[in-house]
Amino acid sequence: MARSARGVRGRWSRRSRTALVAVVAVTGAALAACTPEPPESLPDVTATPDVAVEKATPPEPVEPTRWPLTGVITDEVAQRPAIAVKIENTRFARPQGGLEAADMVWETIVEFEVSRFVAVYHSQMPEEIGPIRSVRPMDIPIAAPLRAPIVFSGGQRGILNLVAKSSLQAISHDAGAPGLFRVSRRSAPHNVYGSLASFVEQADADHSAPPPEQFRFALRPNLATAAQLGTPATVVDFRLSGAANPTWTWDAGTGRWLRAEGNQPAMAESGVQLSAANVVAITAPHRASGFKAQGGASVPTYDLVGTGAGIVFSGGKYVAVTWSKASDDAPFVLTLEDGTPVTLAPGNTWVELVPQRTGRISIT
Numbered sequence: 001m002a003r004s005a006r007g008v009r010g011r012w013s014r015r016s017r018t019a020l021v022a023v024v025a026v027t028g029a030a031l032a033a034c035t036p037e038p039p040e041s042l043p044d045v046t047a048t049p050d051v052a053v054e055k056a057t058p059p060e061p062v063e064p065t066r067w068p069l070t071g072v073i074t075d076e077v078a079q080r081p082a083i084a085v086k087i088e089n090t091r092f093a094r095p096q097g098g099l100e101a102a103d104m105v106w107e108t109i110v111e112f113e114v115s116r117f118v119a120v121y122h123s124q125m126p127e128e129i130g131p132i133r134s135v136r137p138m139d140i141p142i143a144a145p146l147r148a149p150i151v152f153s154g155g156q157r158g159i160l161n162l163v164a165k166s167s168l169q170a171i172s173h174d175a176g177a178p179g180l181f182r183v184s185r186r187s188a189p190h191n192v193y194g195s196l197a198s199f200v201e202q203a204d205a206d207h208s209a210p211p212p213e214q215f216r217f218a219l220r221p222n223l224a225t226a227a228q229l230g231t232p233a234t235v236v237d238f239r240l241s242g243a244a245n246p247t248w249t250w251d252a253g254t255g256r257w258l259r260a261e262g263n264q265p266a267m268a269e270s271g272v273q274l275s276a277a278n279v280v281a282i283t284a285p286h287r288a289s290g291f292k293a294q295g296g297a298s299v300p301t302y303d304l305v306g307t308g309a310g311i312v313f314s315g316g317k318y319v320a321v322t323w324s325k326a327s328d329d330a331p332f333v334l335t336l337e338d339g340t341p342v343t344l345a346p347g348n349t350w351v352e353l354v355p356q357r358t359g360r361i362s363i364t
Contacts, residue, residue: 064219067123068210069103070277071217071346074123081203082122082211083196084143084168086152088133089115089244092190094261098129100268100275104214106142106351109286109300111293113241118142118150121196122211130193131186132173135159137289137301138353140166145331146211149203153180153192156291156299167329169207171199178202214331216343221255221277224345225336227315236279236313238352239360246352248279250316257313259350277347279313282323282332286355302353310334311361314345318363 064073069082082103087096089107099105099117101124110116118139119129135155143150144167154174155163163170173180179198182191218224236248236257246266248257259266259274266274282304289301307324312334321334321342334342354361 066217066346067103068213069120069122070348071213071344072123073346077210078123079210080122080125080200081208082120082146082148083199083203084139084146084148084150085119085121085129085194085199086133086135086139086150087117087119087129088131088190089117090190092186093131093133095267095269096129096131097193097269098126098196100270100272101126102348104349104351105276106353107240107244107246108136108138108142108302108353109241109244109355110136111297111299113243115240115244115246120146120148120211125196125200127195127197128193129196130183131190132180132192132194133189135163135170135172136299137162137291138304139163140168141302141304141325141328144168144328145214147207147209148211149199149207151177151180151194151199153189158291159299169204171202212331215278215280215334215349216341217346218343219346221315221345221347223343224278224314225340225342226312226317226319227345229336230312230314230317230319232316233313233318233363234316235364236281236318237362237364238281238354239362240352240354241358248276248313248350251275252316255315256347257350276350277314278344278349280334280344280349280351281311281313281354281361282351283309283354283356283359286353286358302355304328304332304353308356311363312342312344 065077066073067077099119102119103122104120106118107115116133132151132153135152137159140162149169149171151171154172171177173192179195181193183193221227234250238246245262247260251258256275256277257279268274285303286300288298291299293299305325305327310321310323311318312321324333336342
């Protein structure tokens with residue numbers, strides 16, 4: 001019985017193991033059938049937005065249109081030449097006609113220590129100007145950079161030859177040029193006047209274009225070099241000669257320098273006091289030219305090609321400058337001591353040519 005039982009147990013054991021293996025195999029197959037497939041791996045993707053980028057060059061800043069001799073903003077520069085005119089400044093000539101409308105005025109010392117002006121017109125064209133007087137050697141380097149006509153009453157033959165050899169176009173009363181006439185309200189030789197409109201019409205092809213800039217200008221008065229960096233000034237007293245003592249007084253109300261002859265206000269025939277946005281002092285050698293005036297008096301001139309010292313007055317202040325001029329036909333260049341270009345306030349400019357050895361400037 002016992003062995004039979006062991007045999008039975010042995011047989012059941014083999015059957016049990018076989019059954020168990022079958023069950024495990026079936027269960028494994030079922031589990032394999034129920035287990036989901038692993039997901040396929042996705043490729044790495046970097047998304048780039050499709051945005052169009054404009055790569056245009058930024059626009060250049062728009063420079064305003066300005067009158068070349070004053071720096072004043074304008075809608076349009078008139079396509080006409082500048083006109084340089086030799087104006088008298090003795091007591092017999094004052095008050096002068098149209099002098100208040102000049103873009104630039106250069107004051108020079110001629111024979112007998114009197115002063116005369118080279119008045120330059122472009123942005124304004126008054127109907128009548130004068131008294132107009134004779135040409136001098138220093139007028140050539142003053143006016144030649146304008147590439148313009150120069151108007152005068154006459155001159156010595158030698159000086160006229162210098163003008164003829166220069167780049168200027170001469171318009172002379174003595175030569176019978178149109179637009180010059182004598183007025184009855186003054187006595188000769190202080191009565192030659194002229195018409196700017198006529199002078200513009202007479203400009204030839206080489207002298208009919210608008211003038212190039214003669215000085216640099218700031219965009220606004222408070223940005224001018226002297227206004228920014230200068231020392232305050234109220235009165236500027238020039239001793240150009242024994243007979244020429246112009247003074248300039250700063251008027252904060254109008255923002256302008258007011259001119260006087262000595263202690264008398266300098267007036268135009270229109271009744272307006274002569275004034276300037278800028279006064280520029282240029283100190284230069286003042287020597288005999290070799291020409292003679294009445295009675296054998298020496299006709300002086302200035303050495304204006306080269307370099308020297310100067311002062312610029314703008315906005316009620318002043319600053320020391322260095323001037324340089326490369327040739328008769330080149331404009332003056334004004335710089336600070338470190339070479340920085342000097343800018344003037346927009347508006348008209350008077351230039352005082354100070355004799356180097358004998359001239360004086362007093363600032364208060």
